[in-house]
Amino acid sequence: MPDDExxxxxxxxxxxxxxxxxxxxxxxxxxxxxxxxxxDAVATRSGVHRTTVYRxxxxxxxxxxxxxxxxxxxxxxPADTGSLEGDLIAVNREIHAALTARPSVTQAVIAASFRTxxxxxxxxxxxxxxxxxxxxxxxxxxxxGEIPPTTDAHQLLLTATAPLYHQLVLLRRxxxxxxxxxxxxxxxxxx
Amino acid sequence: MPDDExxxxxxxxxxxxxxxxxxxxxxxxxxxxxxxxxxDAVATRSGVHRTTVYRxxxxxxxxxxxxxxxxxxxxxxPADTGSLEGDLIAVNREIHAALTARPSVTQAVIAASFRTxxxxxxxxxxxxxxxxxxxxxxxxxxxxGEIPPTTDAHQLLLTATAPLYHQLVLLRRxxxxxxxxxxxxxxxxxx
Numbered sequence: 001m002p003d004d005e006x007x008x009x010x011x012x013x014x015x016x017x018x019x020x021x022x023x024x025x026x027x028x029x030x031x032x033x034x035x036x037x038x039x040d041a042v043a044t045r046s047g048v049h050r051t052t053v054y055r056x057x058x059x060x061x062x063x064x065x066x067x068x069x070x071x072x073x074x075x076x077x078p079a080d081t082g083s084l085e086g087d088l089i090a091v092n093r094e095i096h097a098a099l100t101a102r103p104s105v106t107q108a109v110i111a112a113s114f115r116t117x118x119x120x121x122x123x124x125x126x127x128x129x130x131x132x133x134x135x136x137x138x139x140x141x142x143x144x145g146e147i148p149p150t151t152d153a154h155q156l157l158l159t160a161t162a163p164l165y166h167q168l169v170l171l172r173r174x175x176x177x178x179x180x181x182x183x184x185x186x187x188x189x190x191x
Numbered sequence: 192m193p194d195d196e197x198x199x200x201x202x203x204x205x206x207x208x209x210x211x212x213x214x215x216x217x218x219x220x221x222x223x224x225x226x227x228x229x230x231d232a233v234a235t236r237s238g239v240h241r242t243t244v245y246r247x248x249x250x251x252x253x254x255x256x257x258x259x260x261x262x263x264x265x266x267x268x269p270a271d272t273g274s275l276e277g278d279l280i281a282v283n284r285e286i287h288a289a290l291t292a293r294p295s296v297t298q299a300v301i302a303a304s305f306r307t308x309x310x311x312x313x314x315x316x317x318x319x320x321x322x323x324x325x326x327x328x329x330x331x332x333x334x335x336g337e338i339p340p341t342t343d344a345h346q347l348l349l350t351a352t353a354p355l356y357h358q359l360v361l362l363r364r365x366x367x368x369x370x371x372x373x374x375x376x377x378x379x380x381x382x
Contacts, residue, residue, distance in 0.1 A: 110361065114305035124363045155354075155370065159377055162357035163349040170301065170356055172315045179346065186350055190377045 020046045021053060022070050025063045030103045034112045039063070064112050065122035072129040077136065084141035084191075088160045088184035091134060095161055096180040099168040110169055131157055147191045160187035211237040212244060213261050216254045221294045225303045230254070255303050256313035263320040268327065275332035275382075279351045279375035282325060286352055287371040290359040301360055322348055338382045351378035 024046035028037050037060050043050035057063045079090040098106040112119040131154060138153035163183045167175040215237035219228050228251050234241035248254045270281040289297040304311040322345060329344035354374045358366040 111305045113361075114302045120363060123361075127362050128364075155373065155377075158354040158357060159350065159374065162353035163346075165361055166349060166353035166356050170304075170314075170360065171318050172311060173319075182346065183350065186346075186377075186381045190381060 017048055017052065017056075018066070018070070021048050021057070021063070022067050024048075025067050026105055029064075029067075029105050029108045033103065034060075034064075034108045034115065037063070037108075061112070061116040061118045064109060064119050068109060068119075068122045068126040072126050076130075076133065078134050080140065083144075083188075084137065084146050085185055085188035087137040087140070088188050089181050091137065091157075092160055092164060092180040092184040093177060095164050096168075096175070096177050099164060100175075107169065151191050156187055156191055159190055160184050208239055208243065208247075209257070209261070212239050212248070212254070213258050215239075216258050217296055220255075220258075220296050220299045221292075224294065225251075225255075225299045225306065228254070228299075250307075252303070252307040252309045255300060255310050259300060259310075259313045259317040263317050267321075267324065269325050271331065274335075274379075275328065275337050276376055276379035278328040278331070279379050280372050282328065282348075283351055283355060283371040283375040284368060286355050287359075287366070287368050290355060291366075298360065342382050347378055347382055350381055351375045 021042060024042045025037070028041050028045060032041075039053050039057070039060060040050055042063060043053045046053075053063075057066060078087055081087050081090055098104060109119070109123060113123040114120070134157055135153040138147070138151055138156055141147045142149050142151060160183055164175060164180050167173055212233060215233045216228070219232050219236060223232075230244050230248070230251060231241055233254060234244045237244075244254075248257060269278055272278050272281055289295060300310070300314060304314040325348055326344040329338070329342055329347055332338045333340050333342060351374055355366060355371050358364055
């Protein structure tokens with residue numbers, strides 16, 4: 001089979017290499033953080049030859065960008081709990097868990113975004129995608145007649161989620177899950 | 192006059208050197224960002240000998256930490272507009288201006304906090320101080336009978352301010368001043 005054909009086949013060798021390399025990036029990042037992430041360690045852990053990793057991803061930033069882009073490809077969507085408040089609490093619990101995991105891949109990627117413009121751009125794109133998907137929570141609430149159709153979805157989602165990022169990432173202070181729930185309730189009650 | 196005595200006199204040579212060096216750090220950071228900040232450039236701009244800067248501040252991180260600590264010493268307090276909503280709008284407008292200034296010293300210091308633990312600790316301490324000072328907005332509203340005495344001041348301030356930091360620093364997306372005002376209104380209405 002010619003290389004081109006194999007490369008484009010979903011689930012083929014190229015897809016498998018990518019998935020193995022990204023799993024290794026995820027694990028290395030979680031164990032050693034951004035500062036400890038190296039292409040050599042990713043190659044060793046994934047079992048993919050280091051020249052292949054260098055040729056395809058070029059740098060540590062390239063690996064992180066691809067990790068985020070692979071995440072944006074996936075089929076994630078917010079849980080449907082039957083109410084706006086319940087849906088926002090579920091979203092906030094996911095964010096709270098991701099930011100307080102020790103180690104936290106999300107925290108490592110945010111740190112990386114302050115080191116390289118490529119990681120910053122990839123993170124912005126990743127979040128645009130995630131906030132767009134999360135807007136379904138607002139559309140469902142509109143459809144149920146819970147909130148007006150004119151509701152600003154992004155403003156509502158920012159009200160719910162921003163306090164978690166600010167407290168846990170920028171202020172670098174603890175936040176309980178109960179407090180994360182409370183910010184979801186404040187947002188739900190704001191419309 | 193012995194050096195020790197001179198060093199401890201408020202407004203003396205030591206205080207003047209510190210103020211000149213910190214003004215230079217502020218200007219260099221604003222012009223070139225964290226990546227362009229060097230001790231040599233700070234020494235040249237301030238007119239303070241580079242060996243003095245190296246001896247006293249040791250590193251670029253040391254300069255940033257001192258810049259933040261000097262800021263926390265100052266007499267900043269939130270404007271008293273006569274209402275909780277007005278006070279929160281005034282706070283949010285200050286944050287919005289600081290984060291959207293081009294160049295923004297605040298953005299540069301936040302970026303630095305992801306490079307060195309000293310800058311991260313200094314930023315956390317700086318924000319703890321600022322949020323404590325801003326809590327007077329909540330106490331005044333309690334005294335006026337606008338909100339219950341049991342109001343969680345930090346939760347209220349996070350609801351108002353966090354969306355600005357999340358949107359402008361982490362999501363790296365624009366936010367209008369009108370939208371910053373709106374988040375202050377949402378917070379004021381949440382109690």
